[in-house]
Amino acid sequence: MNTGYFEYAAPANEPVLSYAPGSAERIALKKQLAAFKAEVADIPMYIGGKEVRTDNTIDLRPPHEISHKLGHFHLGEASHVKSAITAALEARERWANMDWEQRAGIFLRAADLLATKYRSHINAATMLGQSKNAYQAEIDSACELIDFLRYNVHFLSEIYRQQPVCAPGIHNRVEYRPLEGFVLAITPFNFTAIAGNLPTSAAMCGNVVVWKPANTQIFAAQVFMKVMIEAGLPAGVINLVYANGSMIGDICFADPHFAGIHFTGSTGVFQTMWKTIGENIHKYKAYPRIVGETGGKDFVLVHKSADVDITVTALARGAFEYQGQKCSAASRAYIPNNLADEIKTKLLAELKTMKMGTTEDFSNFINAVIDERAFDKITRYITNAQNDPAAKVIAGGTFDKSKGYFIEPTIIETTDHNYVTMREEIFGPVLTIYVYDAEQFEDIMQVIDSTSEYALTGSIIAQDRYAVELATRTLVNSAGNFYVNDKPTGAVVGQQPFGGARASGTNDKAGSMLNLYRWLSARSIKETFVPATDYRYPFLNEA
Structure with missing residues (x-):
């Protein structure tokens, strides 16, 4: 039972560490890079809280050292995508009904785990899997992802506080519900922060998610998934699957419970998905939310x-x-x-x-x-x-x-x-x-x-x-x-909400409230304390 209103103040952006020679963070990162390279990772899918392996594996190799095998991931089939949808829908009601402060605690804990215990892990995984130097990994997979988690908690708490005015004898309130169904998150290779934000921003709002990362980002994606599980994310809320993109689209876009897509990738793929969703619009329980960031020149x-x-x-x-x-x-x-x-x-x-x-x-x-x-x-x-x-x-x-x-x-x-x-x-x-x-x-x-x-x-x-x-x-x-008077890159969460228009996407501005509104469905409730008992209005009287 809730006994108070919970406020999450705007956080400070996560400090960017220098990785200067002799620094503690540089030593820790070098150690973790060596540790990852010393083993061959066996990377499962995560469906309904279970690790899922298949007979079909694909090797992961650093783009800068293709002779070295980092590990392999287990490629899923149509049955695994369907299982992920089922697991998400089974988790939906309990997750949607969880008190907000309990949901928030999971994502805030994940942010702190990334900032401390797993900082070198997520950075090393990004450096090896996506060929980013130490600084580019730090500003992405550590700082930006941490900022997304913390700021989105703050932004969502501010949205929940927004309520309508009330008239004498009437109380009005708005509930911000999750969408009715599941959200599909399709994430790119180039930013671990984007890969983490697309599923978690929807999940934070009470939604359940099927998450398909780019194959070339899986090494870091599975590290983040482990962090979320350690932070307390319940089984089935986010289901991480590795499968052919078009097959995932065919299955998810044909499901009546498909409620939205959170996408970053190519313009052509996004336009094809939008067309497919439009052709299937009669199948859905509700109009899906379509959110995408698709590139630039x-x-x-x-x-x-x-x-x-x-x-x-x-x-x-x-x-x-x-x-x-x-x-x-x-x-x-x-x-x-x-x-x-x-x-x-x-x-x-x-x-x-x-x-x-x-x-x-x-x-x-x-x-x-x-x-x-x-x-x-x-x-x-x-x-x-x-x-x-x-x-x-x-x-x-x-x-x-x-x-x-x-x-x-x-x-x-x-x-x-x-x-x-x-x-x-x-x-x-x-x-x-x-x-x-x-x-x-x-x-x-x-x-x-x-x-x-x-x-x-x-x-x-x-x-x-x-x-x-x-x-x-x-x-x-x-x-x-x-x-x-600056380069056109480097948007910081909470400072420069990010997104473009035209062929660059729907401009729903990751790193701001604007994006989170897309994963909410508002319900207005009016309560009249002394209801009318006669249909007649005064104007009906003759005198």
Whole structure:
């Protein structure tokens, strides 16, 4: 029985550790990296609180060291997907009825476990499985995931407190129920934080979840699942399955209890899912919630008044951190001709200082791209540019997949603002620059707005405040997250709610209340203390 109202104040963002030489966190992380590499992990699915193994296993190998086997996961079949749905629905009523402070305690404990006992585990798993350096793993799999868990508890507590006004003799209240059915979470390889947030944000609201991570993120996903179980997550609330994506979609989207999808991935896949859901709409008990973040072709607009060093740093970090495998990565830059030579000279000099190699060597800024399929796709763009008169590779352009999927940070300069690498999402360490007439600032903004189908992130770099104001207004629909004098990456939970529109997704802003509203179904309740006993109104009287 509840005997009080529970408030969860806004937390502070989790501090980012430095991993400097000799630091305790560096020593612990190095030890955990060695421990993971010393064993071969046997990774089951988690369905209804049970570990599920099959006769069909798939190996997991570090993208930067493909000769080493980290472990294998057990691939599921249609029967396992159906079992996950059944387990979720069986857990639904009890989970939905659990007191909020009890649910909140699970996720807050998970955050603290990640911040302490399992920090090195989740970071090491991300470094090895997804080829992230120590810093990129720290800001993702530790800090951002911890922030999602803590801030979402705070945001949800604030939503629960929002209540309607009451009139004399009447009391009104709103209940925020979970959706009627199960939520499907489909998560990407590139961020362990996203992989953890998509199922837990829905579950925190009282929903039950079937979670399908990308195969190349499973090594870290199973670490997070173990943390959630240790934190007290009841059986069946989140069911972690590894199976073919289209098969999972076919089964889940045909189920009458399908209540919503939380997705991060490609635009094409999301549009296909939306179409399938629409075709099956007559089957469902309720209209499903469709929430997705689907990619970007993110821009950096440099004004003639920009500081060159700020520009160079924004491009170097924005385009090449985590090998450009961020939905928000800077992939097209518009540079004014008055600054172009100086910016290119300094940027190319910076690229020469970037070391590339394994994640275990902490001096490497660049690591490997995620897999052979990504490697082949990215390098085709580079090869085509090397043979196209409208483009010139001015930095990088070399690649090798003999030991790992390594692509040197590459810069393409084009004379065609509509060139293919200015339009299409590459998702790799490739930046394309276009030099424009410094006096044609307003014209280039129209080019930026119309070149790509995406609208995820973008930035303006300028010292002229009128230019900043004009770009902010003119590019209002070009980016869901817009940055001033900074790279277009690095959104922090609670500070910059993240999401884009157009082909970049539904803009439901992870890291804010906006996302959590999608996983709630409100019920309004009116109670009249002294009800009327006569249907007649005063206006009916003659006198």
